[in-house]
Structure formats: structure tokens, C-alpha cells
Amino acid sequence: MKITFVYPTFENLGIEYLSAVLQKQGHQTELALDPCLFHDDIRYNRYLNNVLSFKNHIVKKIAKSKPDLICFSSTSDRYQWACELAKAIKDKLQIPIAFGGIHPTSVPEEVINNNSVDFVVVGEGEGAIVDLVKSLENKDGNSNIANVWFKKNGRVIRNEPRDLIQDLDSLPFPDKDLYAGEFTDFYNQYSIVTSRGCPFSCTYCSNNYLKKLYHGKGQYVRYRSIENVIAELKSAKERYKIKSVLFFDEELFFDTDRVKKLFDLYKKEINIPFWCYINPQVINEEKIAILESSGCHEVEIGVQDLDASINRDILKRNVDLNHLKNVIKSLRKAKILIYGDIILGLPNQKEQNLIDMANFFNENRLDFPMVFWLRYYPKTEIIDIAAKTGALSQNDYAKLNYSYSFYVRGSTYNPRFTKLANLFYLCSLLPSQLMKFIIKNKIYECFPPLLYRFTLSGIIITKIKVLWSLRFRKRGYYFAERAQFYLHYFLEWIMVQFRCLS
Numbered sequence: 001m002k003i004t005f006v007y008p009t010f011e012n013l014g015i016e017y018l019s020a021v022l023q024k025q026g027h028q029t030e031l032a033l034d035p036c037l038f039h040d041d042i043r044y045n046r047y048l049n050n051v052l053s054f055k056n057h058i059v060k061k062i063a064k065s066k067p068d069l070i071c072f073s074s075t076s077d078r079y080q081w082a083c084e085l086a087k088a089i090k091d092k093l094q095i096p097i098a099f100g101g102i103h104p105t106s107v108p109e110e111v112i113n114n115n116s117v118d119f120v121v122v123g124e125g126e127g128a129i130v131d132l133v134k135s136l137e138n139k140d141g142n143s144n145i146a147n148v149w150f151k152k153n154g155r156v157i158r159n160e161p162r163d164l165i166q167d168l169d170s171l172p173f174p175d176k177d178l179y180a181g182e183f184t185d186f187y188n189q190y191s192i193v194t195s196r197g198c199p200f201s202c203t204y205c206s207n208n209y210l211k212k213l214y215h216g217k218g219q220y221v222r223y224r225s226i227e228n229v230i231a232e233l234k235s236a237k238e239r240y241k242i243k244s245v246l247f248f249d250e251e252l253f254f255d256t257d258r259v260k261k262l263f264d265l266y267k268k269e270i271n272i273p274f275w276c277y278i279n280p281q282v283i284n285e286e287k288i289a290i291l292e293s294s295g296c297h298e299v300e301i302g303v304q305d306l307d308a309s310i311n312r313d314i315l316k317r318n319v320d321l322n323h324l325k326n327v328i329k330s331l332r333k334a335k336i337l338i339y340g341d342i343i344l345g346l347p348n349q350k351e352q353n354l355i356d357m358a359n360f361f362n363e364n365r366l367d368f369p370m371v372f373w374l375r376y377y378p379k380t381e382i383i384d385i386a387a388k389t390g391a392l393s394q395n396d397y398a399k400l401n402y403s404y405s406f407y408v409r410g411s412t413y414n415p416r417f418t419k420l421a422n423l424f425y426l427c428s429l430l431p432s433q434l435m436k437f438i439i440k441n442k443i444y445e446c447f448p449p450l451l452y453r454f455t456l457s458g459i460i461i462t463k464i465k466v467l468w469s470l471r472f473r474k475r476g477y478y479f480a481e482r483a484q485f486y487l488h489y490f491l492e493w494i495m496v497q498f499r500c501l502s
Contacts, residue, residue: 001137002028003129004067005178006058006085008036008078013191013248014101014125015073016174021126024172027133030065032058033182034085035489044405054489057496059088062095069136071129073101076377077405079111086116098132100125102206105213106378112149112156120149123161123213126171164218168196169228173235190242194229194262197221198250200279202304203316203382204343204374207250212379223255226262233270244297247276253287254279263294273297280324281317288327292334299331300339300370305346306360307353314347314385321360328364340366342424345374345412347382347391351420355439358423362435369424373410376400422447 003022005015019029034055038048062070070089074082086097100121104111108120121128128147135142143150146162165171176190197220198207211220236242253259266274275298276291283301291299303324304315311317331338342357361369376383376392378400386392391412400411423444427435438444 001068001133003069004030005071006032008034009040018125018129019175019178020172031178052493059092070095070097072099074103076103079103090116108149122147166218168222168224173232189244190236191246193248195223195249199254208381209379230265230269245274252276253282263290267294280319283327288330296336298337302341304343306357325364337367339368339370341370343372343374344417347386347389354420361427371421374412375410419447
């Protein structure tokens, strides 16, 4: 059978794994990528998005390909996009459509009621997608497939999730060729995960719900063998000539012994620069030394908020300020670029919290602050916490699925906080004494709310390029430039228009 995966903008490891297991069973897979110009996680402009839409082109592309099944992987931020495109496809083609990903997993009861959706895959999809395709191929009408919800004779069949995959080495390597015909912004860089699951349960994160869904279904945090990880990277290095590796593990450094063994072999066998997430709760001097010696060039560290009560009562995290200071200091000493995640709009978060954070990051500088807005994701614990604190009313619940991306506006956009967010960006640009003067005298009151989005972030990226060129050139450079991506697909859009006219 032929299966078409539909996805917006970025590379998706989950889809690549699904494609790999399907190909192993002898099926054909392909990708329909929507570049979503001016509607990605960073840039949003309703008018330009509508003008530069690829929707009709994608529908025609799928119609010409004639797949047997169409699969959408959807986050909550992308659910409305997926629904609109699925409807456009369904209006033209009578091809079954399956929805999977974290949003359908969280609210399958909502997604299955969509007229354009025939199947909902809940949770890990590798086993479910193979069984579903086999059933469609045999035309046996089997609606008893674990992890899959069906519509049958006017009713919904809700099958329970199967056990989590415990032996991750049993999975084939992700199908990177799926994206070979598309221009992505991960050029010459290889994304990989060495594990699944997270040992933490931060209230705003999807793992908070997934742990409940999979309770009693096997060990939640699972690891690939080090040999399996290195084998994939060696293959990628030979086949794709990769220049950098992106470790997308949600918590790569939890197990110290495993990290030592992994990066000892990584340095011997792969020895190219890499990027990864780090959690300030588990990182220490020993692990930073491992990062430095094995070629790490950039890290993204989850800070979120520095207030002790918010971390403890709202987020269920434990961030010690003195420890965080030492981590930042050690990373800078190791010449590792630091991207820091900060969340605005948290319950009980006040202006003073943001001012305190600005003062902290003025003294303990990040190379690039990543400012996000809180997005209330379905069935995460923070929704109940926000309701108890009064930050979220009963009337707000119906609007949650229509919230913007966490980078653009989230569920909690506040123009006042946006002005204060400018301070985080300025702390990575201006001298410390000048920043103290700006904060003390509240000069930020004069800042336009959107200054950081359209000006400061670009200046910081330019600054990081200079740092990369002058200080970090031996380590490589991760930060993805979107300009080339936009130029490529703008030119493709023009070509599509010409073909339509001719």
C-alpha cells in the first residue's frame, strides 16, 4: 500500500519512524510537506499566510499520487491547520485519513468526531500503523486494533493503548529519505533520539498526561543501547555527510553512567559537533565536562521561571538559583553557546518575577533567551492548577484548542509582559551597567511590545554568528536560519502559480 504523511514546516522524527516500520513491511511511503509560510512557530501573519498558501497544491499533489491512506501527525498548536487541510483533501478525494500525534492522543474523543477523520491513533504508533495498514490492505474490517479508534456503523470504537515499546533497538532507524525531496532548515544536521519518555512530570508538558495514559503499560522511560545509537550515527555520517548532530532526547543527562559511555564512544566513532537539551536540575560540573570534551557546541536549557513558589507549586520543578548560576558560568567557560527557555503567562507570575529574572540574567548571561508563552495543552495538570488559582476560568476552556503557538502567543498573551520580555533579549546584548540603569529606572516602559520579535532576536542571531565565526568555529553552528527556507518555498510558490496559469 501507499501511505502519504502530511506535516507542516519541520522535520518530524515520529513520522520518520512510522515510515521506516511501514517500509520494513513492504509498503510505500511519501511526504506532503506544507511549508506554512508565515504560520510557523516563529512567524505569524494571517494575510501573508493566506496569500502564500500551499493547501491547494498539496491536495493536487496527493490526488496525483493516489495513496491508500493519508496520515496527519498533529500537535495542539497545529490541530486547526490539520483539520482545515484534511477537510480540503476529503472534499476532493475519498481516501481514508488517520490522525495521530500528541493532540489526538490527548483528546481522541474530540478528534474522532471530526468528519474528515476516519481513524485516530493514540500513543506510540509504530505497531498500530502497521496493523491498521494491514487491515486496510486485507479489507477485513478489523476494528479491534490496540491504540486505534474507529468509526463503525455510526458508533465510535475506542481501543485501549497497547504496551509501550520496551526494546527500542527493535525499531528500524528512522526514514530520513522521507524528507530528501524537501528543503528543510536542518541541512547537513542530523536529528536523533536515544531514548523515549522523561523522568520528570512538569505540569505544562505532554509527558504529564502521557504517564497517566500509559500507567501499567510498561516502563515509561526507555533507552536505546549505546551501540544502536552509534550505529545509526555512523550510517548517517557515511550516507548524508552530516556536519552536526541534534539530540532531541527530553532528558539526555539523567543517567550519568550511560552519558559517560555514550559520549566516550561518540567521540571515538562520530566526533562531530552536537546540540542537546539540558535540564538544570540534573546537569553538573561532571556532565558539563563531558559536553565540552565530546564536542557539544550549543545547549538549550529549560529555565522557565526562577521563582521558588512557582517552580514548586505551579510547575513541579526544582531549580536552585545558585546551582543555575554555576551551570551558566561553567557552560560559558567551556565555550558552549547557551539558549535558555523562559515561559511567560504562568499562573501567579507577576511583573516582579520577570524583573527579578531580568536582573538574574543580566548577571548570568544567556547567549539567546528563548521566550515562550504558556500554552495550556489538553489534560495537562497545569490546567487544573490554573483553574484553582483563578488564572483560567470555566469560559476559557472552550478556547484552549484555538490558542496560538507557544512561541507566538500561546494561551496567555499579555502585551504588558511582552514589554518586559524585551529585557531578557537586551540582557544578552547591552553592557551590564546599562541594563541595571534600564531596569532600575523602568525605561522598558517605553519599549514597543513587539520590539523583541522583529528586531532584537535578529540582532542576537547576528551576534551569535559572529561568536561562532570568531570563538566557536571548531565546534560548528546549530542555529537554524529560516531565511533560506522561506526563499526556497517562496520561489516554489511562484512556480506553482505559473503552472496554474499555464
